[in-house]
Amino acid sequence: MPGKEEFVVTPYEVKGRIDYERLREQFGTQPVTPELLAKLHHIAGGELPPALARGIYYSHRDLPALLDGFAHGNPFFLYSGRGPSGPLHTSHLLQFQLCQWFQKRLGVPMYIQITDDEKFWSSKTGIAREETVHWGLENLTDILALGFDPKRTHTFFDSRSIAAMYPLAVRIARKVPYSTVKAVFGFTPSTNIGLVFYTALQTVPAFWPSWAEGRPVPCLIPCGIDQDPHFRITRDMAESFGYPKPALLHSQMVPGLLGESVMSTTGDRADNALFLDDPPEAVERKVRNAFTGGRATVEEQRRLGATPEICSVWALWRTQFAESDAKFAEVTAGCRSGTLLCGECKSQLLERVGKFYAAHRVARAKAKEWAESTIVTRAPRDL
Numbered sequence: 001m002p003g004k005e006e007f008v009v010t011p012y013e014v015k016g017r018i019d020y021e022r023l024r025e026q027f028g029t030q031p032v033t034p035e036l037l038a039k040l041h042h043i044a045g046g047e048l049p050p051a052l053a054r055g056i057y058y059s060h061r062d063l064p065a066l067l068d069g070f071a072h073g074n075p076f077f078l079y080s081g082r083g084p085s086g087p088l089h090t091s092h093l094l095q096f097q098l099c100q101w102f103q104k105r106l107g108v109p110m111y112i113q114i115t116d117d118e119k120f121w122s123s124k125t126g127i128a129r130e131e132t133v134h135w136g137l138e139n140l141t142d143i144l145a146l147g148f149d150p151k152r153t154h155t156f157f158d159s160r161s162i163a164a165m166y167p168l169a170v171r172i173a174r175k176v177p178y179s180t181v182k183a184v185f186g187f188t189p190s191t192n193i194g195l196v197f198y199t200a201l202q203t204v205p206a207f208w209p210s211w212a213e214g215r216p217v218p219c220l221i222p223c224g225i226d227q228d229p230h231f232r233i234t235r236d237m238a239e240s241f242g243y244p245k246p247a248l249l250h251s252q253m254v255p256g257l258l259g260e261s262v263m264s265t266t267g268d269r270a271d272n273a274l275f276l277d278d279p280p281e282a283v284e285r286k287v288r289n290a291f292t293g294g295r296a297t298v299e300e301q302r303r304l305g306a307t308p309e310i311c312s313v314w315a316l317w318r319t320q321f322a323e324s325d326a327k328f329a330e331v332t333a334g335c336r337s338g339t340l341l342c343g344e345c346k347s348q349l350l351e352r353v354g355k356f357y358a359a360h361r362v363a364r365a366k367a368k369e370w371a372e373s374t375i376v377t378r379a380p381r382d383l
């Protein structure tokens, strides 16, 4: 069992209080530095995505080379994904909001993977196939509703796209020894063989444009740092195909409302997250009950200030809901100095969350009309 300071982060398990800097060192990835942010700022015409400016995307692999390539006329494509097991919560949108930002500013294509198969295999509660497929389509609609361009956005919905993906998947699978997946994911003798194969499918989108176009096309994968193990496998084999190693941009995990490291709702913890299909009363209740970094009494808080770094409400401002860096700085300073009390802070946040939900509902209804048309069903060739 992990001790107090211990934590575990793999694609199939996240637990303990995560020390992100230590995790980055363990994984051997690069820190996101001010120089890298300046480079991106320049390429994007004087803007930075909020989540990068606020340090949520804190780690990467090979991002500078990809950005330099872009600046010299070699565009990349984006790839990210979702394992569908239920309604999305706000934290699941983080990586897609970043992708949408890149697509809008730089006009690059986006590939989304919906892994209905992976979730069926990895579910600890024995989810039904019908459910992973149902949620796959629902989740895809929510993702597309963030403002993706229908003409430049493509979806690998694993069970529906498998005929298209399979010629590439078989080539990839041949390069992955069992000993590798066993070590990387910590598989045991009782792990089902679906998961043993699955990582090959998560590599497919990263190579797809290079395979389809017959030339190396650079790829950028924004993802939670828990997904890095899959892409170490992808990167290790890329050159053997003559494809570029995908660049990665890793985010921290969004903490849960109950004060846990991750906004996960596994088990009986529905109040740990804001689901996109929560009614306004549920959103209000969850935020009002959320764990904060506040003091025991108002008097103490006015005198000593509160601690944003441990507060789940501050994490929501930081990751997704502060509309400007100035607003984020104001909330942070008010919290630390004791001028902004938790009740008022929650009211201000709820106003933003409410607006986001209302706009999302409208965008989602439109995206529903074209979501399925993004699903890839044909391979560039059948061998």
Ligand code: TRP
Binding pocket: 011, 079, 080, 081, 082, 083, 084, 113, 114, 115, 118, 202, 221, 222, 223, 224, 227
């Ligand atoms: N394995 C991811 C999950 O469980 C889903 C996924 C597939 C993904 N491809 C991806 C996530 C690429 C990030 C980037 O949610």
